[in-house]
Every structure is written in C-alpha cells, then in structure tokens.
Amino acid sequence: xxxxxxxxxxxxxxxxxxxxxxxxxxxxxxxxxxxxxxxxxxxxxxxxxxxxxxxxxxxxxxxxxxxxxxxxxxxxxxxxxxxxxxxxxxxxxxxxxxxxxxxxxxxxxxxxxxxxxxxxxxxxxxxxxxxxxxxxxxxxxxxxxxxxxxxxxxxxxxxxxxxxxxxxxxxxxxxxxxxxxxxxxxxxxxxxxxxxxxxxxxxxxxxxxxxxxxxxxxxxxxxxxxxxxxxxxxxxxxxxxxxxxxxxxxxxxxxxxxxxxxxxxxxxxxxxxxxxxxxxxxxxxxxxxxxxxxxxxxxxxxxxxxxxxxxxxxxxxxxxxxxxxxxxxxxxxxxxxxxxxxxxxxxxxxxxxxxxxxxxxxxxxxxxxxxxxxxxxxxxxxxxxxxxxxxxxxxxxxxxxxxxxxxxxxxxxxxxxxxxxxxxxxxxxxxxxxxxxxxxxx
Amino acid sequence: xxxxxxxxxxxxxxxxxxxxxxxxxxxxxxxxxxxxxxxxxxxxxxxxxxxxxxxxxxxxxxxxxxxxxxxxxxxxxxxxxxxxxxxxxxxxxxxxxxxxxxxxxxxxxxxxxxxxxxxxxxxxxxxxxxxxxxxxxxxxxxxxxxxxxxxxxxxxxxxxxxxxxxxxxxxxxxxxxxxxxxxxxxxxxxxxxxxxxxxxxxxxxxxxxxxxxxxxxxxxxxxxxxxxxxxxxxxxxxxxxxxxxxxxxxxxxxxxxxxxxxxxxxxxxxxxxxxxxxxxxxxxxxxxxxxxxxxxxxxxxxxxxxxxxxxxxxxxxxxxxxxxxxxxxxxxxxxx
Numbered sequence: 001x002x003x004x005x006x007x008x009x010x011x012x013x014x015x016x017x018x019x020x021x022x023x024x025x026x027x028x029x030x031x032x033x034x035x036x037x038x039x040x041x042x043x044x045x046x047x048x049x050x051x052x053x054x055x056x057x058x059x060x061x062x063x064x065x066x067x068x069x070x071x072x073x074x075x076x077x078x079x080x081x082x083x084x085x086x087x088x089x090x091x092x093x094x095x096x097x098x099x100x101x102x103x104x105x106x107x108x109x110x111x112x113x114x115x116x117x118x119x120x121x122x123x124x125x126x127x128x129x130x131x132x133x134x135x136x137x138x139x140x141x142x143x144x145x146x147x148x149x150x151x152x153x154x155x156x157x158x159x160x161x162x163x164x165x166x167x168x169x170x171x172x173x174x175x176x177x178x179x180x181x182x183x184x185x186x187x188x189x190x191x192x193x194x195x196x197x198x199x200x201x202x203x204x205x206x207x208x209x210x211x212x213x214x215x216x217x218x219x220x221x222x223x224x225x226x227x228x229x230x231x232x233x234x235x236x237x238x239x240x241x242x243x244x245x246x247x248x249x250x251x252x253x254x255x256x257x258x259x260x261x262x263x264x265x266x267x268x269x270x271x272x273x274x275x276x277x278x279x280x281x282x283x284x285x286x287x288x289x290x291x292x293x294x295x296x297x298x299x300x301x302x303x304x305x306x307x308x309x310x311x312x313x314x315x316x317x318x319x320x321x322x323x324x325x326x327x328x329x330x331x332x333x334x335x336x337x338x339x340x341x342x343x344x345x346x347x348x349x350x351x352x353x354x355x356x357x358x359x360x361x362x363x364x365x366x367x368x369x370x371x372x373x374x375x376x377x378x379x380x381x382x383x384x385x386x387x388x389x390x391x392x393x394x395x396x397x398x399x400x401x402x403x404x405x406x407x408x409x410x411x412x413x414x415x416x417x418x419x420x421x422x423x424x425x426x427x428x429x430x431x432x433x434x435x436x437x438x439x440x441x442x
Numbered sequence: 443x444x445x446x447x448x449x450x451x452x453x454x455x456x457x458x459x460x461x462x463x464x465x466x467x468x469x470x471x472x473x474x475x476x477x478x479x480x481x482x483x484x485x486x487x488x489x490x491x492x493x494x495x496x497x498x499x500x501x502x503x504x505x506x507x508x509x510x511x512x513x514x515x516x517x518x519x520x521x522x523x524x525x526x527x528x529x530x531x532x533x534x535x536x537x538x539x540x541x542x543x544x545x546x547x548x549x550x551x552x553x554x555x556x557x558x559x560x561x562x563x564x565x566x567x568x569x570x571x572x573x574x575x576x577x578x579x580x581x582x583x584x585x586x587x588x589x590x591x592x593x594x595x596x597x598x599x600x601x602x603x604x605x606x607x608x609x610x611x612x613x614x615x616x617x618x619x620x621x622x623x624x625x626x627x628x629x630x631x632x633x634x635x636x637x638x639x640x641x642x643x644x645x646x647x648x649x650x651x652x653x654x655x656x657x658x659x660x661x662x663x664x665x666x667x668x669x670x671x672x673x674x675x676x677x678x679x680x681x682x683x684x685x686x687x688x689x690x691x692x693x694x695x696x697x698x699x700x701x702x703x704x705x706x707x708x709x710x711x712x713x714x715x716x717x718x719x720x721x722x723x724x725x726x727x728x729x730x731x732x733x734x735x736x737x738x739x740x741x742x743x744x745x746x747x748x749x750x751x752x753x754x755x756x757x758x759x760x761x762x763x764x765x766x767x768x769x770x771x772x773x774x775x776x777x778x
Contacts, residue, residue: 036522042703045517109726109754110582110699139754140587142618149613149635194728194753221582225519225703227731234730248581251666253705276581276611276669368671 024060030074031056043256044229047085047263054081085259086286091268093243096214099184100132102175104211106204106235107219109192112247114143116219116273117189118150119281120245123271124185125156132183134174135160136167136207137191147189153278157181167191167203168210175211188213195234208239216241217270220257222249228257229264236265246284247273258289314338325426329386329418333378340371376404377414389415449757453595456748456761458567501544503536511547518771520734521704524741528554555768559740564721564748564762566693568601572650574658574683574690576643577723578676578713579697581664584725586615588697588751589661590622591759601656603628606646608639608679609663619661629653639663639675640682647686660691667712680717693720695748700726700733710739721748724762728753732771 031052038048058077095101103120105113114137121131133151135158137143144160151158159174171188178186190207193200208216218232218241235241246258249272258269269284314334321327378386380403385392392400392415401408508529515525531554535541541550566575575592579585586609593603605628609615616632623630631646643660650658662679665672683690696719698706713719722745724733736747747762 039516039522040704042705045513108701110584112582140618141590141621142614145617146612146614153613194726195730196728197754221699221701223580223699223702223705225701225706225731225735226517227519227701228703230730231701248666250668251580251705252668252708253703257703 027056027059027074031059034078038256038259041254041256042223042225042228042260044226044260044264046229047260050263051081051085051259082259082289083287085263086289087262087268088286090283090285091243091270092283093217093270094215100175100178100186101184101215102186102188102211102213104188104190104208104213104216104239105219106190106216106239106241107192108194108221108231109140111192111219111221112273113137113192113219114146114189115150116245116247116271116281117147117187118154118156119273119278120271121151121156121185121187122154122278123281125154129185130183131156131185131187132174132178132181133158134171134178134186134188136170136174136188138165138167138170139191143189143191150278157183168206171207171211195231195238201234201238205238215243218244218261218267220244220246220261222246222255222257222272223251223253224257228260232261232265232267236267241265241267243268243270245269245271245273250274250280255289323425323428325422327422327425329378329381329389330383332418333375333386336371336375340368373404373406373410374414377401377406377411380404389418450599452761454599455563456566457596457599457601458565458569459599459601503541503544503547507544507547508533511551515734518732518734519703519706519738521707521738524734524738527741528737552765552768555737555771556764559737559767560746560762560764564746566721566748568656570687570689570692572604572647572655572658572687573692574647574650574660574687575693575695576660576662576680576683576691576717577695577697578662578717578719579664580666580699580709581612583664583697583699583702584751585609585664585697586618586622586661588723588725588749588759589619589659590626591751591756592749593622593628593659594626594756595759596657596659597626597628602654604646604650604653604655604658605630606643606658606660607632608642608646609661610635610637610639610642611663615661615663628659629655640679643679644682644686647683647690651687658690667709673712673716676713677716693748694718695721695723696745697723697725698733698736698739700724700728700731700736702735704735704738706735707738707742710743710745714743714745719745721746723747723749723751725751727751734771737771 034055035048035052038051039045043051055074055077058081059074093103105117107113117133121133124131133147133156135144135147137147144158144162148158148160159170159177161170161173164170167190174188175186188207188211190204191200193204195201216239218235220228220231224231232244244258244261244267246255246269249255261267262269269286271281272284274280274282321331377400380400381392385396385400392411397408397411397415401411404411511532512525512529515528516522520528528551532541532547532550535550541547567573577585577589589605593605596603603626605619605623607616607619607630609619610633613635616635620630620632622628629649631642631649633642633645639662643662646658646660649655660679660683662676663672665676667673680691680694694717696710696713698709702709710719710722722736722739724736724747727733727750733750739745740747747764747767749759750762750767751759
C-alpha cells in the first residue's frame with residue numbers, strides 16, 4: 001500500500017522530532033518531502049510550487065527556527081496553508097429565489113455526473129424539495145435509461161426524450177415540464193466531454209445559455225491527476241462553473257485535484273461523493289479536508305453520521321442497560337445495525353484519528369461480511385434466547401449454527417464474547433475501570 | 443493501402459489472426475496512427491509544451507534542463523519515481539557523451555520509454571475456443587464503451603463474439619451494453635439487474651463455448667480498488683470463469699482513465715492482487731490527459747499496455763504502439 005500524504009508528512013516530522021532546533025538544511029529537507037508528497041497526492045505542479053513557497057517562507061521564519069517543537073510548527077503551517085487554499089468555510093449550493101432552482105451538471109466522461117445528479121436530487125428531496133431530473137446526455141448509450149432507473153428508485157420524475165439528439169431542446173422542455181408540474185429544483189445531467197472537443201463544449205455552452213442555470217457544477221473525479229488544472233480552467237473558460245462536486249472520494253485517492261481546482265479557479269467544492277450507494281453524498285468541509293490530508297482523522301464527519309443515524313433516547317436506554325449488566329443480545333443486534341447504518345465499517349474506522357497509522361503494516365480487513373455473520377447468528381436465535389443467552393444449550397447452538405449458515409464454533413465464540421462484554425460493562429457500571437485479571441499479579 | 447484496410451490490418455496483427463503486413467505497409471500504418479494519435483494528443487499544447495519547449499530548445503544541456511525535464515514528466519502524470527528514473531537514465535547518456543544537445547533529449551526520452559514499455563507490438567492472441575477476455579476497472583474508466591468497441595473490431599474481423607454483461611450493479615449498464623452488442627452484431631448474455639455477476643460470467647463462457655464463439659468479452663461493474671468486498675466479488679468472477687473453462691480468462695485487462703493521477707498505481711496493484719492482470723487499456727487519451735501513469739505502472743509492475751483509446755469514435759480505440767505513444771506523449775515530433 002502507498003504512504004498517504006499524511007503518513008509521508010508524519011514521516012518527515014518524526015525524523016525532525018526531538019532534535020531541538022532546526023537548521024536551514026532540515027527545513028529544506030522537509031520542504032522537499034512536502035513537495036513530493038503533494039505531487040504524489042496529485043496536486044498540480046504549479047499549485048505545489050505556490051504552496052511550498054508559501055510554506056517555506058514561513059518555515060524559515062523565527063516561529064519555527066527557534067521553536068522547541070519545530071515539527072509541530074511546520075505541521076501547523078502546512079495545515080494553515082492547506083486550509084487557506086481550500087477556503088475556510090463550507091459553501092452551499094445557491095438556491096434561486098424564484099423557483100425552480102436549476103442545476104447544470106458538467107464534467108469529463110466517467111467523472112460520475114449521472115450518479116451525482118441522482119445523489120443530489122435525493123439530497124434535496126430529503127430536505128423537503130421537489131426535484132426533477134433532466135436527461136440531456138444524448139451521446140452515451142443508455143445514459144437516459146440510467147437516470148430513469150435511479151430516478152425511479154427515488155420516486156423522482158425524470159424528463160427524457162428518446163431518439164432526440166438536441167440536448168438544448170431537451171433541457172428547455174425539461175425545465176418547462178418542471179415548471180408545469182411545480183417542481184422547485186431541476187437537475188440537468190449532460191454528456192461527458194473532453195475539454196478539447198470544441199463541438200461538445202459548444203453544446204454545453206448552448207445548454208447553459210438556453211436555460212440560465214442557478215448554478216453550473218463541475219463534477220470532478222478525485223483520482224484526477226495533473227490534468228485537473230487544465231480541465232478546471234477549460235470548463236471555467238467555457239461555462240464559468242460555480243462550484244465543484246468531488247466524486248469517488250471513498251477510494252484511496254489522495255484527492256490533490258481538489259486543491260488544484262480550488263487554487264486555479266477559486267471555486268468552492270459543494271459536495272463530495274463517498275460511496276456506491278445513492279445516499280453517499282456529503283457536504284464538503286474544507287477544514288476537514290485539510291485535517292484529513294494531514295492525517296488527523298475526520299472525527300467531525302464521524303460524529304455527524306452518528307447523530308444522523310443514532311436515536312438519542314434509545315442510546316440513553318441502552319447505556320443504562322449496559323452499565324446495569326442487563327444488556328441482551330437483542331440490544332446488541334440493534335446497536336450493531338445502527339452502527340452499520342453509518343457506513344461501511346472500514347470507512348468509519350478510517351475516520352478515527354491515528355487509526356490508519358496504528359494499523360499500518362498490519363493486514364486488517366474489517367470485513368462487513370463478518371458483521372453479516374454476527375447478525376445472521378443473532379437473527380437465528382429465538383427472542384427468548386436473545387434475552388437470556390445463558391439458556392442456549394448444545395442442541396440450540398447446533399440449530400442456530402444451521403439456521404445462520406455458520407458453525408457451532410462461531411456461535412460459541414459470539415456467546416463467549418458477549419458474556420465477557422456484559423461482565424465488563426457491569427464492572428464499569430459499578431464504578432471504576434475493570435480490575436486487572438488476578439492471574440497477572442500473582 | 444486504404445485507411446480502413448490499414449486499420450483492419452493493425453487489429454488483425456493485435457489478435458494474431460492474419461499474416462502481418464509487409465514492412466512498407468507497417469511503416470505507413472505507423473505513420474498513419476502516429477499522426478492521428480499525435481493530432482489528438484497535441485491539440486491543446488499548453489499542458490506540457492511550455493515546459494518541454496524549454497527542455498528541447500536548441501542549446502547545450504544545463505543543470506536546469508534536468509529539473510525542467512523532471513517537471514515535464516511529472517506534469518504528464520508519470521509520477522515522481524518514474525520521472526526521476528527516466529531523468530537519471532538520460533543524464534547517464536549525457537555523461538557518456540551520447541547526448542550533447544538539448545534537441546537530442548527528445549529522441550533519447552522516446553527511446554527510453556519505448557524500450558521500457560514494449561519494443562515489440564503487444565498481442566492478444568486468439569484461439570482459446572473461445573478466448574475469454576475479462577475487463578475490469580474503477581467506476582467511470584470506460585469499461586463498457588471499451589467492451590463495445592472491442593466487440594465491434596472483432597466482429598469486423600469475422601470473429602464470432604459473445605458479450606457477458608456482468609455489470610449487474612450500475613443502473614442501465616446492461617442496456618448500454620445491449621446497444622453496443624446490437625451495433626456490432628455480437629451476442630449478449632445477460633441476466634437482470636442485481637444478478638450474481640459470477641453467474642453471468644459463467645453463463646457467457648458456457649454460451650460462447652456451446653455456440654462455438656471465437657471470443658467472449660466480459661464486462662464487469664466498476665469498483666474502487668479499496669472496496670474489499672467488491673474486490674472479493676471480482677476475484678470470484680475470475681475464479682468462476684476458470685471453472686467454465688480452465689484456461690480462462692485468457693486476458694484480464696485493466697481499463698485505466700488517462701486523466702488518472704498517481705492513484706492509477708494503486709489501481710493496478712490492488713486489481714492485480716485480486717485478479718492477475720495481463721494488460722492495461724488506457725482510455726480518454728485526448729491530448730489534455732497524457733496518461734503518463736501508464737509509464738509508471740509499466741515500470742513498477744511490468745504490466746504492458748495493450749490498447750489505447752484516443753477519443754470517443756469507434757476508430758479511436760487502437761492497439762498500443764510504444765514508439766508512437768512515447769513520441770506523442772512528450773510531443774517530440776515524427777523523428778524516430
């Protein structure tokens with residue numbers, strides 16, 4: 001596996017740590033490492049130069065040179081410069097005072113426009129708006145069908161015109177249809193295009209000029225390399241996009257393209273796409289992105305997801321039960337399901353600060369399927385068994401294993417772990433941390 | 443030779459199904475492909491040319507020349523490691539007096555990349571009764587379109603093609619493939635959305651075998667290489683194909699978007715861990731994207747590039763030619 005940008009930076013600074021004062025040569029070394037890290041993170045060369053110059057200038061200053069913790073100072077500077085570049089606050093996508101709000105989606109082929117259109121529509125539907133999707137990709141086979149299927153899953157109407165090749169006309173009629181059916185948000189999906197295809201870029205400009213969108217959005221793949229600057233510049237020149245949606249950020253792409261686009265165009269990033277599922281769209285937080293790049297984890301997003309998915313009252317009840325030693329397998333199953341609603345477990349753990357570093361070099365696969373098996377085992381128990389696991393005898397264990405497609409060993413393991421957990425919780429509830437096992441002291 | 447005939451000969455050579463054209467024809471086809479590729483690659487010159495213009499401008503090599511060259515390679519997405527290695531190679535040549543002027547760097551660079559990537563044209567030999575080609579990659583890299591174009595090429599060469607629509611996840615992916623199958627006259631093996639992709643792949647190979655097809659192309663769902671469960675699914679598809687025919691898949695090709703940056707290495711590595719890759723297809727090499735990451739992938743993992751896509755049109759998917767690629771990517775003229 002690669003070192004991420006954050007790992008790299010930590011590597012540089014742990015080399016500096018504990019050495020006391022820095023020399024000019026130390027700082028040059030750190031700068032070179034930062035430059036390489038940024039390049040490996042796909043930040044475009046001109047932007048890297050701009051950033052490293054700014055960082056170097058400050059790092060050579062007194063605040064670092066005389067500091068007793070120069071590494072922390074440099075981290076702070078890098079963090080500040082990154083945050084500076086990313087912008088300081090989240091920016092919302094504009095909403096038109098006179099509905100419908102019209103959003104025009106644009107981007108390269110395969111950047112994820114169609115999926116993103118549906119995700120956006122769902123996002124605003126959840127906020128009580130009445131969105132409509134318009135399928136203006138007249139070039140890719142079955143693109144309209146794809147949008148229809150996604151719209152159908154969400155119960156959102158899709159305007160499509162099969163056999164029509166005039167994207168501008170479809171967009172205009174789509175918006176007319178949205179007005180007629182009193183939809184207050186229209187998302188216009190367009191064909192992917194390369195920036196050098198003048199005819200296609202002209203088509204996009206034509207669509208924009210015909211429908212006067214509230215916002216033009218550039219959909220950008222977070223895996224984009226050095227070409228990000230050129231792509232952003234070309235779309236900027238052609239359609240003056242207002243903001244960016246960064247897709248596929250759930251992979252291991254370091255997303256330097258986000259920095260590049262921001263630096264070159266000054267346009268904000270509205271949302272990030274974080275998964276295959278239709279609800280995997282999150283508002284973009286520039287400060288969090290900077291922390292993430294620096295390996296400080298993403299606790300804020302984690303907490304936010306928890307708030308969205310965990311019911312407070314249930315959680316309080318559960319806490320009481322747990323500490324009183326009355327936790328049942330039924331509660332455990334509830335809790336498991338709530339956590340899983342927050343997203344794939346590996347992704348969640350990745351947001352915990354330091355987790356990736358702590359697990360470095362170990363082949364830790366937090367497989368959601370292991371959790372599937374746990375769910376299956378508990379689901380194969382009767383309600384009574386879930387409440388009183390101690391009643392589960394040998395033949396019941398066999399039945400549960402058969403019912404869940406697992407083995408008796410796995411059932412045993414789950415029961416043993418659960419017993420252990422309940423014991424520990426009870427001890428915590430009685431006050432204080434669990435004592436050390438006696439065998440260790442004697 | 444006509445443009446179309448020229449084109450067919452190139453593809454026949456890739457699939458090793460017709461006698462190779464003679465030397466003169468080969469030269470002419472090389473020129474034809476080069477101009478086409480270069481035309482598409484060099485339309486917007488601002489991306490790399492200002493830097494390279496400096497590097498290749500007449501005059502003696504200075505220390506700055508190497509820094510400029512390194513930056514130009516990085517700007518083409520070759521990555522820091524591959525860029526440094528290439529610069530070192532050329533610097534070595536210069537120290538030994540084989541390169542004196544900056545104008546010679548261009549040819550030296552093209553030669554180094556060609557030597558590394560493929561001195562010989564790549565092949566995808568057919569004759570597997572049927573030959574099974576599994577196409578994999580991340581979301582949006584262009585798998586379905588590439589499968590469609592491949593099917594068209596093979597049909598055009600008189601090969602009987604079966605396409606397996608094993609992308610059962612993305613909405614309307616099957617419909618998209620059905621349109622391509624229709625256009626090319628290939629047979630489509632499909633199940634409903636959400637069906638087990640392994641089952642579809644198995645059916646496709648079984649159907650291809652039963653019907654005496656020459657080639658079975660299997661399109662898979664896009665997946666990010668870090669999605670453990672989806673990568674396990676891909677591993678299973680690969681294994682299931684092997685059950686239908688122990689020699690299959692004969693080729694497992696990774697489709698890579700030329701705009702991809704350094705993440706391409708991670709893609710090649712992790713897809714390669716899940717299913718042994720026999721080649722890479724670089725798509726969307728349109729001129730703004732240089733696809734230098736393919737050089738890095740080849741250098742680090744030794745996976746050859748077999749096909750490149752330089753545009754949207756059917757004829758824009760072409761067998762890979764390292765010499766043409768190296769010249770065009772660095773915009774160094776028709777000198778070699």
